[in-house]
Amino acid sequence: MTAAPVAVLLRRLQARPGGTDDDEVLGRCEGGALAIALELGERLDAPVVAIAVGPARREDRVLAMALRAGCARALRIDDSEVGEVDYLGLAQVLAGAVRHAGARIVVCGDRSQDEAAAAIGPALAELLTWSHLTRVRRVAVEGDAMLVVREADAELQRLRAAAPLVLCALAPPVAAVAVAVAPDDDDDEADRRAARRRKRARTATSIEEIDLADLDIEPRAIAPRRTSAGKLRAVRSKGGAVLSASPEDLVARLRADPLLVVGAPAAAPAPDGPDDPVEASS
Template sequence: MKIVVCIKQVPSSEARVQINADGTSIESGELELVVNPYDENAVEEALQIKEAKGGETIALTVGSDKAEAALRACLNQGIDKAMIVKDPSLQGGDFLGTAKILAAALKQINPDLILLGKLSIDEENSAVGPALAELLGLPHVTVASKLEWIDDTSLKVSREVEGITEILALSLPAVITANKGLNEPRYASLRGIMAAKKKPIEAIDPTGLGLDPNVVGAAGRKISILKMEPPPPRAEGKVLQGEPQETVPELVRLLREEAKVL
């Protein structure tokens, strides 16, 4: 079985984000970049499937040289192979452009199962997985919380939707997007990190993918960000000093009149 995990490199959730001068994107120059957290669940699921059923695991991404660090992190965890499509003319597109690039690469790889996170924490559009399945003509299930194998070519997928659990069956090849509850991603071991140093990152030749930069790159965007704004700064907190019998009435008043939680 060949399993491909499509990953994305995103700013760390702990990073201090700054918006660029024209207000349409994030300044990423000095940001700490990590593997998208939901993609980490997809990576873990691929590793667990390989441990149970055998096969080959591949991490695939679209990006610049910086994105190789995210692929290296996947190799450290135990992924067998890493592949990247990096061509400046293909970058800067929207989710559909990204899906088209991934789909073109996946047609060459021909996997049995495609896994990715349910969304990326930087854009949160949840659209790449379904778009990828549509482009490849494959069945798909989103926000998976549990996978159970029926046989070697079909499985049951559980997903939590509006307070209920749906259980769906689908046949391979297929696309599945991972939710946080699917598993607990492992930490890379020292042995895994040392083994990963010997694994190369394969650059996919974009000229062989048949992609038009005017369709999948920045020029082909169908969705544009008009403006980004940081959240308003928090108001300074108030410290009440004195004995409890003196401060409690004031605390109750503040909770009722200002915080409006009583």
């Protein structure tokens, strides 16, 4: 009997709000999530379902990539009624999609490269009332449980966790970067282009598009989460760095700022010696 699906949450990397990054398709953590999900799928003999929220023109490239990498199914949730909601609004949509897919393990990136808020996985777990672990480096299957290696502040923790479970993956280790998706390897450029077109045509038909109604989600239910996201503003250029004429001049500027305390300890200052202690008001 095939195990319940493993879901992997993916999102096209954005260079600016609403604008894709032409150089990179997946963020580093999403790449780690895909690698872990595919490995778990193999170990558990479970199909892997890739899930993304967003328009076809943005997300289908990611989902097609996931299908080529070995995912059995791809779901895209149309977000035309979602608007700009915060982490919890998006997690509500994703929770509906995970239930729709029937998954009992979800792997997602620990944080996106653009917003880096590190919020979706834990919020999704809360809505599903599942366990979750963040900062996941590696996962092994151990009987009915997972043995998860988690990177904490100064240590690597090994934790045993049982499904249902949300795992938030870090970037794959440097040596294993090529795991997720191998490029097409035809010799001739024309053949390669034709093969890519064929693949796109094939995979586009296998991406299932669903909307909020399919997930029994009322757009009204997530609309209030628009005010919690915060306001997004473009940063006005400050005109760039103050350029120094020479390395010696740079050191002198840093000393004057003063950004340099040569020979200072590498760690943060001791807690009982603040520069500007604030007295309690009570």
